[in-house]
Amino acid sequence: MNVQIVLFDGFDLLDALAPYEVFTAAAMYSNEEITVDLVSAEGARMVTSGVNQLQLRASSKLDLSRKGIILVPGASGPVNDNGPDSIPVKLKKASETELSNLLQEAIKRSDLLLSTVCGGSLILAMNGLLEGRHAVTHHMGMGVLSAANAIPVNARIVDDGDLVTGGGVTSGLDVALYLVERELGPRIALAVEQLFEYERRGTVWKAEGNEPKESQQETPLEATREPSSFQTDKNVNVQGKWDTTISTPIGKLSVELDITSEDGQIAGTAKQGEEIVPMDKPVLVGNQLTWSMKVTKPMRLTLKFTVSIDGNKMHGAAKAGVLPSSKLIGHRIS
Template identity: 75%
Template sequence: MNVQIVLFDGFDLLDVIAPYEVFNAAGMYSNEDIIVKLVSAEGERMVMSGVNQLQLQASGKIDLSSKGIILVPGASGSVDDNEPDSIPVRIKQATETELSNVLKEAIRKPDILLSTVCGGSLLLAMDGLLEGRHAVTHHLGMGLLQATNTFPVHARVVDDGDLITGGGVTSGLDVALYLVERELGPRIAHAVEKLFEYERRGTVWKAEGNAPKESKHENPMEATSSRSSNQTDKSFNFQGKWETTISTPIGDLSVLLNLSSEDGRIAGIAKQGEDIVTLNNIVQEGNQLKWSMKVKKPIRLSLKFIVSVDGNNMYGEAKAGMLPSSKLIGHRIS
């Protein structure tokens, strides 16, 4: 069995080291050769982690012709501040390297089982690779996972067929042990658990068996829209074309908004480059407008907006999951 653990600048050490030790320990108990390598998209090099600039050696380039497991870790850094060393920025930077193209090809190969730990699933999601898939990440990133049109599952490990994802940082142990069980059997996985004096937590989620009954929760945005009937206030003049800029922590978005009202119903579209999308769930509350919108750049996200209008000026914010709120400013051009 071949296991390739991916390194990229800013990776989290525990996301890498925990699975590395599990797979190597499994090799001691298995009659099958288990080859575990630390690799990068660029090839052999020293790769800087996000923990105190500690480096690990990538022994070579990711080999997509090698049947087996590719495991993608998350990043380490600030979780609160909009800074260059924040986790969302480091993950986004990784998507701007050759790693992005490699993972896009890897996820299409039937002989490769792609797996992630913690923010590794966000790295895939930011490239649009998890749309319509079930996955998990660190609890702080679940909102962002959903904003990329992934189905977030609150489980320690999620098995979505040819994609295995893990939750927070220590889930690297659980992901690796589950992969050992799935590929080599439960007896070897149990032997490694005994050696490490560690027991996996929780149930591995799969889209199998009977679905549990779900409570009927009202969508707050839709509920507000229904109650307000989307009626406009004539004193609140938002109609027209607006040039806006959204300052996100991973790049500025230039978006042209076109807002209108007909028979008291608000409608709107947004143009970003050549992409035109409809504004969804538009709600007016006093002198504010709220809506949701999908964007493709700088990453694929579903953003939620709250804006106010002062004359010909617009200001507000957009929000997506764990990412900090992004300021929106704009002016009416017609």
């Protein structure tokens, strides 16, 4: 069995090294040959972690021809800012390297088991690889999974077949021990637990068995009923084409909004380059317009917009889960 743990600039040390130690220990107890390697998308190189810029050496390039397990850690750094050292920016930068293409290919391979720890699942989500898949990440990133059209599950470990994801930082121990149990059996997993004097935490969630009654109960009708229409404030004119700029952590995006209002209902589209997407559930209260929208750039997300209209000017923000808000400014062009 081959285990490849992927390093990228800004990776979290514990996310990577806890599984490394578990798999290495499992190799001592198994008659099966097990290799455990630190790799990168670029090949052999020194990779700087997000913890005090400590460097580890990736011995080789991530090799998709080696069947087995690929484990992707998360990043380390501040969360609630747009700076270059923030976790969202580090994860996004990792998703824009050759790692993106490798992961897109890996998830298609039946002989590869893709696993993540903490924010590693967000790298997959940013590449659109978790749409419709059950997954978990650090609790602060669960909103991003939803925004990326994944199915977030509030569990320590989520087993979605050829995809196994883990929650916060220390879940790296649990993910690796579960994978040892899954691939090599519970006796070897128990031997590693005893060696580490650590017991795996939490129930592994799978889409199997009976659903709990609570999850089958319908939400009261009053809470789920969609408004029959999205009324405009007659004193505020939102119609027309708007030239807007969204300042994201990775650069500015130009988006043209085309908003209409007919019989009190607002509708609209957003155009970025050649891509045109509809505005979902636009609502105007006073001079504040809100809507949701699925985008593919700079990553696949469902963004929630809140903007204020002041004559021919528009300003506000777009938000997706724990990711920092992206400032939006614009003006009416027709």
